[in-house]
Amino acid sequence: MHEIELTGDVLAAQERLAAEVRAKLAQYGIRAFNVMGAIGSGKTLLIERIVERLKDRIRFGAIAGDVAGSDDYERFIRLGIPAVNLNTETECHLDAHLVEHALEGLPLEEIEVLFIENVGNLVCPADFPLGVERNIVVISVTEGDDMVRKHPKIFAQTDLVVLNKLDLAELVEVDPQRIVADYKRLNPHGTIILTDAKHGRGIPEVIAALGLER
């Protein structure tokens, strides 16, 4: 729930918890990515596509964050990687405390790269550091061309954006370049990669941007 502004104290507490997560990940040599994004934008599919391509070479793990349900968790399990289902119930985001608990359910010594899939929305996750190496935001052209303008905070602070479902752009009459321009205006040094995760387009570029090539 969301009645109280994050005060300095609360932010500091979140930063401390994030530092604990960061230390734990470092202890096990795990590179972790916080995958944020709109609901249904293709976060899970993006992770699946990356894992499918690299799982012979990299040992992956995943934390599936959702308000309720286990759909994404089951997809990770079917993918053959260790995963934890993390239901937030009423919260619209993960936080470092939840992640720290979730780590206890994973075989950390067997994981090299951990995807933490956040709860699907573009507002709340922006405020909570998770102690990861990098944050990613996934959006889709089907959400319209105004997504960046409507959520400047998360885009201004995230230097890797994936714009997915490119195959549907023409059909929904959305110009991906308008979204790219909005993002570049907010975050001139950020990287935005156009993908069609369903058909595999753009996945190698995301893999390169995450430094997962070997």
Next chain:
Amino acid sequence: MHEIELTGDVLAAQERLAAEVRAKLAQYGIRAFNVMGAIGSGKTLLIERIVERLKDRIRFGAIAGDVAGSDDYERFIRLGIPAVNLNTETECHLDAHLVEHALEGLPLEEIEVLFIENVGNLVCPADFPLGVERNIVVISVTEGDDMVRKHPKIFAQTDLVVLNKLDLAELVEVDPQRIVADYKRLNPHGTIILTDAKHGRGIPEVIAALGLER
């Protein structure tokens, strides 16, 4: 922001504010609808389609709720109805207090039906009563077939759901009937209407469900 659970006191305060909004709307004889839903699901377009069909007979007004930006507000103005832009900045939902302020910016004596478009996500808006006649949730097939399972609270408490972008269902390989079944399981007495707002399909059914036929 979202650190503190809504306690009984906060909920009671929200209910009191919602009652004030309800009283004000009643004073002016305004029927108000709280349009919630995922980002990019088609909330604004649904309102546009309804207004286009009925504006010769009904005097509409709108409140455009978004974290940032004025895209939706400008669409309502282009539609020729009085509107207020309501940016929540860090909040992921509207609340009755914000709505009460927004009402001050509208010519209430000229409005018969007011659409309040909430911030786009399926988590936070569920917790805040706005004092309206009815809540509506808009989702889209492009978000995947697991939307209802992932957000049981908002669907359990909302008795009118619009499942939009039906024209894209086959392309994104989503079976709308699976979403309908999930919703009916959670909310057996609720109504779910399948629409393709872009091409006008299902709009008369939504108009009927809202009791806007004359």
